[in-house]
Amino acid sequence: MVSFDLTGKVALVTGGAHGIGFSIGTALAQAGATLCFNCSSEGSMEKGIAAYKAAGITAHGYVCDVTDEAAVDAMVLKIAVELGPVDILVNNAGIIKRVPMCDMPAGDFRKVVDVDLTAAFITAKAVLPAMIEKRAGKIINICSMTSELGRENVSSYAAAKGGLKMLTRNIASEYGQYNIQCNGLGPGYIATPQTAPLRERQPDGSRHPFDSFITARTPAGRWGEADDLAGPAVFLASPASDFVNGHILYVDGGILAYIGKQP
Ligand code: NAP
Ligand code: GCO
Numbered sequence: 001m002v003s004f005d006l007t008g009k010v011a012l013v014t015g016g017a018h019g020i021g022f023s024i025g026t027a028l029a030q031a032g033a034t035l036c037f038n039c040s041s042e043g044s045m046e047k048g049i050a051a052y053k054a055a056g057i058t059a060h061g062y063v064c065d066v067t068d069e070a071a072v073d074a075m076v077l078k079i080a081v082e083l084g085p086v087d088i089l090v091n092n093a094g095i096i097k098r099v100p101m102c103d104m105p106a107g108d109f110r111k112v113v114d115v116d117l118t119a120a121f122i123t124a125k126a127v128l129p130a131m132i133e134k135r136a137g138k139i140i141n142i143c144s145m146t147s148e149l150g151r152e153n154v155s156s157y158a159a160a161k162g163g164l165k166m167l168t169r170n171i172a173s174e175y176g177q178y179n180i181q182c183n184g185l186g187p188g189y190i191a192t193p194q195t196a197p198l199r200e201r202q203p204d205g206s207r208h209p210f211d212s213f214i215t216a217r218t219p220a221g222r223w224g225e226a227d228d229l230a231g232p233a234v235f236l237a238s239p240a241s242d243f244v245n246g247h248i249l250y251v252d253g254g255i256l257a258y259i260g261k262q263p
Contacts, residue, residue: 002240007032011237012079012086014038014066014123015093016059017048019192020142020226024090027230028237029057033088036079038064040093066093066119069126076126085130088237091120091164092142096194101155109156116160117167124171124182132178139182140236141168143248145255147186165248172246181245183236188252189214190224199223216261220253228253 016037029035045061052059131137146158147165171182
């Protein structure tokens with residue numbers, strides 16, 4: 001039996017207070033890892049710690065803006081001193097702005113790229129030296145359907161997530177020689193606060209058109225749940241995936257395989 005055991009490993013999940021990051025954090029901790037997460041505010045951190053506690057997990061929470069290189073370096077150093085160097089990094093923190101491209105100020109485009117792409121570079125750069133020294137490490141970047149497909153109104157998000165796919169392959173290429181694996185997880189459409197506006201009921205009580213579109217576009221016939229990411233995340237964090245590198249594992253209920261329903 002190959003090993004999915006993460007005992008003795010220190011994991012850092014960015015944006016791990018709720019949503020997909022919380023489910024991944026829970027899964028890594030349940031597989032044995034010591035769990036650290038960060039988020040953008042004190043309130044979110046306290047709620048996250050309480051939610052992990054309710055799941056029987058002692059999580060270590062940090063308020064840290066992932067776009068701030070000095071703050072990320074300080075957090076990674078603090079974790080190393082208090083718990084040991086980060087063995088597993090999950091770059092999950094992300095934002096989206098759904099705006100037609102012609103209406104989007106360049107500053108807003110840059111903000112999305114900063115959080116969804118540049119921050120993954122900053123965080124990976126902060127943990128890589130210790131991974132190189134240990135000759136072991138796992139980096140998991142949370143990509144998207146938009147790492148592969150375009151859509152209306154998400155130009156900045158798609159540009160960032162497409163870039164994140166290539167950053168993943170480049171980290172694998174550059175540091176694979178040190179037994180470091182960098183892979184991506186590409187969630188399909190998952191029911192979290194980030195996608196809540198796409199499921200809002202219409203004033204007449206009918207489903208949001210995007211909600212109907214996604215259900216029809218997914219062979220599984222449903223939105224994903226954040227917990228659907230748990231098993232794939234443990235796989236990519238564990239020795240079971242030691243020869244998997246630079247790969248994006250799409251967890252999408254089959255969307256990318258499907259041309260859509262017959263009219
Ligand atoms: P979410 O519930 O909105 O969670 C996002 C997390 O990122 C929050 O914890 C948030 O912190 C944190 N964050 C945002 N900006 C940050 C910053 N500058 N510094 C530190 N933390 C920051 O979103 P989600 O749906 O779980 O998404 C998680 C990841 O999956 C994102 O990268 C998203 O793009 C990706 N994704 C989501 C879906 C989906 O369908 N939901 C599909 C594909 C990919 P606070 O807790 O302080 O708010
Ligand atoms: C949207 C975006 C994303 C998707 C996800 C698909 O909500 O508008 O397309 O948030 O849910 O990234 O993988």
